[in-house]
Amino acid sequence: xxxxxxxxxxxxxxxxxxxxxxxxxxxxxxxxxxxxxxxxxxxxxxxxxxxxxxxxxxxxxxxxxxxxxxxxxxxxxxxxxxxxxxxxxxxxxxxxxxxxxxxxxxxxxxxxxxx
Amino acid sequence: xxxxxxxxxxxxxxxxxxxxxxxxxxxxxxxxxxxxxxxxxxxxxxxxxxxxxxxxxxxxxxxxxxxxxxxxxxxxxxxxxxxxxxxxxxxxxxxxxxxxxxxxxxxxxxxxxxx
Numbered sequence: 001x002x003x004x005x006x007x008x009x010x011x012x013x014x015x016x017x018x019x020x021x022x023x024x025x026x027x028x029x030x031x032x033x034x035x036x037x038x039x040x041x042x043x044x045x046x047x048x049x050x051x052x053x054x055x056x057x058x059x060x061x062x063x064x065x066x067x068x069x070x071x072x073x074x075x076x077x078x079x080x081x082x083x084x085x086x087x088x089x090x091x092x093x094x095x096x097x098x099x100x101x102x103x104x105x106x107x108x109x110x111x112x113x114x115x
Numbered sequence: 116x117x118x119x120x121x122x123x124x125x126x127x128x129x130x131x132x133x134x135x136x137x138x139x140x141x142x143x144x145x146x147x148x149x150x151x152x153x154x155x156x157x158x159x160x161x162x163x164x165x166x167x168x169x170x171x172x173x174x175x176x177x178x179x180x181x182x183x184x185x186x187x188x189x190x191x192x193x194x195x196x197x198x199x200x201x202x203x204x205x206x207x208x209x210x211x212x213x214x215x216x217x218x219x220x221x222x223x224x225x226x227x228x229x230x
Contacts, residue, residue: 046216046217085156
């Protein structure tokens with residue numbers, strides 16, 4: 001799997017957009033970018049994923065640079081409940097894409113939403 | 116209804132004891148997993164089970180043994196507990212081995228403390 005680099009921690013004011021960066025400069029053409037988050041005392045939760053196009057769902061938006069070497073997860077209106085550790089994972093989809101080999105979580109970014 | 120449930124949530128035990136952690140999923144998934152999150156917060160896969168068959172076994176001590184009585188359950192039995200086994204253990208499931216990482220559902224974890 002391609003290695004990812006994320007800042008260890010970030011602060012964001014409640015109600016503002018939280019922008020979480022991730023570098024994945026060695027990403028391969030068939031690897032997707034996945035984002036998970038882990039709220040304190042809970043298991044990881046899937047947020048969003050993408051290959052090369054920008055993606056949006058009810059939780060967040062994912063912006064992937066044209067060269068695919070980095071991406072940004074955007075929480076448009078952060079709330080206190082968004083305080084969590086956010087993990088950026090690069091992985092192929094399908095067999096071997098998290099099934100047979102599991103998911104590899106790095107240290108992630110600890111996002112703290114300030115009231 | 117909780118999709119992936121683990122019991123107990125907390126477990127404190129003495130060195131040398133044998134203990135089990137139970138996991139149940141009501142999602143109809145074919146594949147279940149055990150992950151370990153250590154004191155440094157790294158989350159690593161330990162086992163995968165697909166249709167009651169062990170698919171992978173990462174380099175974990177053979178004191179750890181997953182047991183699956185049926186597709187909806189994957190228990191983790193640990194013999195001769197050691198101090199280093201203290202961690203949070205997460206159960207997860209996915210539809211099958213070909214599920215992309217987006218398809219993972221994690222339980223809320225079992226915090227094991229060995230004294």
